[in-house]
Structure formats: structure tokens, C-alpha cells
């Protein structure tokens with residue numbers, strides 16, 4: 001505690017002002033503007049403006065309305081910014097210098113302690129706390145540090161979480177079944193997952209469908225409670241994608257399958273590089289549980305596993321390369337077959353937004369036909385209107401495929417993006 005407690009300058013100005021919650025025991029004068037001023041100084045560490053006072057005047061009519069003024073102040077973004085400083089910094093010198101002269105006017109030390117407890121903890125001081133803080137203030141420490149100590153206390157944090165459960169929370173996009181969606185870059189939970197993959201830059205200008213698919217997979221599996229140590233996962237057309245290694249650190253077992261060594265040995269980002277079969281660690285973006293991840297050469301249209309083997313099956317950016325719609329259909333059937341009932345399937349493939357048919361991207365009706373399967377149910381309808389809400393310039397894959405943001409692309413006149421779908425196996 002000693003590090004927290006700074007020394008105050010002497011102040012003889014002990015003008016008494018109205019307390020928060022007006023404790024009957026505190027011998028204070030209560031005047032109309034003072035109750036509002038006290039509230040602002042104790043909670044926001046600043047004087048109210050004229051407009052603040054005008055707006056807060058009803059607070060003077062009853063204890064209940066005064067309580068609402070405090071709720072209003074605690075619920076403000078301004079308090080959250082101050083609280084972040086007070087939680088992070090032991091010595092917030094600038095804020096302290098600004099508030100201290102006003103706090104010094106709030107009655108005797110005993111009265112001030114009472115005001116602070118009422119305002120911050122919403123209760124009278126207890127004998128132990130009162131004695132501690134009386135001694136600390138008598139030793140010449142700043143009053144603002146008493147406020148800070150209360151704001152940093154677990155008791156206040158619990159109270160704050162109860163009064164302001166939205167604190168630190170902004171509405172966020174949580175759709176699972178959708179076209180690649182830039183709104184996800186505004187979701188902190190989603191962005192934490194993206195950052196945890198290491199391989200994807202976490203800034204908006206670097207926005208890329210690859211990062212979207214990887215992160216959306218992990219986001220969906222997390223939300224669907226599939227990230228558990230008893231879960232067995234199969235990836236189809238896996239290449240050496242970073243999510244394999246991420247999952248290996250968190251689930252029972254991951255089996256990566258791909259036609260390694262075929263055309264993708266040299267094309268694209270060499271996703272089909274067969275050397276992963278002999279040296280998987282070379283492709284790992286971070287240390288991983290090597291005993292949990294197995295790479296197998298296997299055609300996604302003919303999976304060499306018994307029925308109902310896996311809890312989770314997924315395939316990212318691959319089935320469109322399995323020899324057209326028929327190959328993709330075969331892979332969907334196979335993936336559904338090897339899943340346990342109740343298991344989760346996640347599939348990302350190419351979705352045409354406009355232009356002529358493309359040999360490696362599906363038209364919307366083909367996508368919806370592919371996603372119809374007798375034993376699979378989408379966990380929610382697919383939002384295929386995402387790109388109706390954004391202005392965009394497609395990245396021309398022939399001219400510069402590396403340009404970012406890389407969320408909508410064009411090739412040979414076709415404009416397409418990724419579609420992501422999560423299913424449960426019903427039977």
C-alpha cells in the first residue's frame with residue numbers, strides 16, 4: 001500500500017459540501033449545486049460543466065435521484081476511461097493534481113472517508129477501513145489515493161460489474177454462417193483468436209480471407225463448445241494451415257488430410273507441400289503438441305475412416321478444388337459420414353457475388369445445393385448479404401493477388417468471396 005499512497009500538500013480549506021448518499025451521521029451542509037459537484041469530483045475527478053449541472057438538477061430532489069446520478073456517472077465512458085487509468089497506474093499524477101484541491105474541501109478526514117465509501121462502494125465505511133484511512137490521511141497522504149484505493153478494490157470491481165455489466169463491452173458481430181465478414185475485425189474476442197494464430201497480422205488493412213476463415217473456424221468451434229481435450233478433429237484439404245497446430249494444443253487429436261504432392265505442391269502458397277508429411281514441425285507457427293497432430297495423404301472425396309469417427313470435421317478453401325461441384329458434393333457426403341451424430345462440420349468455400357461462372361468458385365445456388373445434406377443442419381441461416389453492406393474493390397487475382405484488404409477477389413470477370421457454414425450432424 002505504501003507505494004500507492006502519495007503525500008498531499010497542506011490545505012486549510014475544509015469547506016463542507018454535500019456528500020453522496022447523504023449519510024445521516026456525517027455532519028455536512030447540503031446545498032443544491034454541491035451535491036452535484038461532489039458526485040462529479042468523486043466519480044469523474046472533475047467539476048461538472050454548466051450543462052452537466054442543468055441536466056443533473058433533478059438529482060437534488062430525492063436520495064433516489066441522487067443515486068441515479070451516481071449510476072449515470074459510473075455508467076459513462078468517461079468514468080471507464082478514468083477507471084482504466086486508476087486500475088493501471090499506481091500514481092496517476094495528472095489526474096491527482098486536478099482532483100486534489102476539490103477533494104480537500106470535502107469536510108474533515110472522517111467526513112471525506114464517509115463520502116468516498118458512500119460514493120464508490122455504496123455503503124458506509126466499516127470501522128476497520130475507517131480507522132485505516134483516518135490514520136493514512138492523518139499521516140498526510142492524498143485524498144485522491146483513498147478514492148483510487150477504493151476504486152481498485154475487489155469490492156468496487158464486483159459492484160461495478162453488477163451496476164455496469166456493459167462496461168468494456170461494445171456490441172459485436174458473432175454470426176457463424178456468413179460470407180467473409182469485415183465486421184469480425186471489430187470483435188475483440190474474435191481478434192484475440194486471430195492474434196493467437198500468430199501468422200495473421202491483426203490490423204484492418206491486412207484483412208484477408210485466409211485470416212477470416214482460420215479465425216472464424218476457431219471462433220465457431222469455440223462458440224459451439226468444441227475446443228475440449230476430448231474432441232477428435234479431422235481436416236480435409238488441410239495443407240499445413242496454422243489452425244491445425246492451434247487445435248493440436250487444445251483438443252484430443254487432429255488428423256490433417258490432403259492430396260499432398262499434387263498440383264498444390266507448386267501452386268498457390270504451396271499449401272499441398274508434401275514435406276509436411278515428414279517434417280510437420282517445420283510448418284508450425286508456434287510450439288505444439290506433436291503427439292496430437294497427424295498428417296495423412298488422402299483424397300477428401302474418399303475418406304479412409306469408418307462412419308462416425310470424429311467429433312469435428314472441417315475444410316477450408318479446399319472443396320472447390322476437388323474437381324467441380326461433383327467432387328465437392330462427394331467430399332460433403334464423406335465428411336458427413338465420418339462425423340459422429342451431434343458433431344460439428346465447418347466448411348469454407350468460394351461464393352460468387354457477380355460475374356460469369358468460375359471453375360473454382362460456386363454460384364450461390366450451387367453453394368446452397370452443396371450445403372443441403374440429409375444428415376446435416378446449419379447451426380443458423382447463412383447471411384449471404386454481407387457484401388450488400390460494404391463498398392469494396394475486388395482484388396484482381398491476375399494483377400496482384402497479394403494486395404490487402406483481400407476479402408473480395410476477381411478472376412476472369414467473376415467476383416467472389418468466402419462463405420463459411422457450420423452444421424450439426426443430426427443422425
Ligand SMILES: C[S@@+](CC[C@H](N)C(=O)[O-])C[C@H]1O[C@@H](n2cnc3c(N)ncnc32)[C@H](O)[C@@H]1O
Nearest residue numbers: 237238239241258259264271272299300316318
Ligand atoms: C487452397 S489450398 C487450402 C489449404 C488449407 N486448407 C488452407 O486453408 O491453407 C487447397 C488444398 O486442397 C488440397 N486438395 C486438392 N484436391 C484435393 C482432394 N481431392 N482431396 C484432398 N485435398 C485436396 C490441395 O492439395 C491444397 O492443399
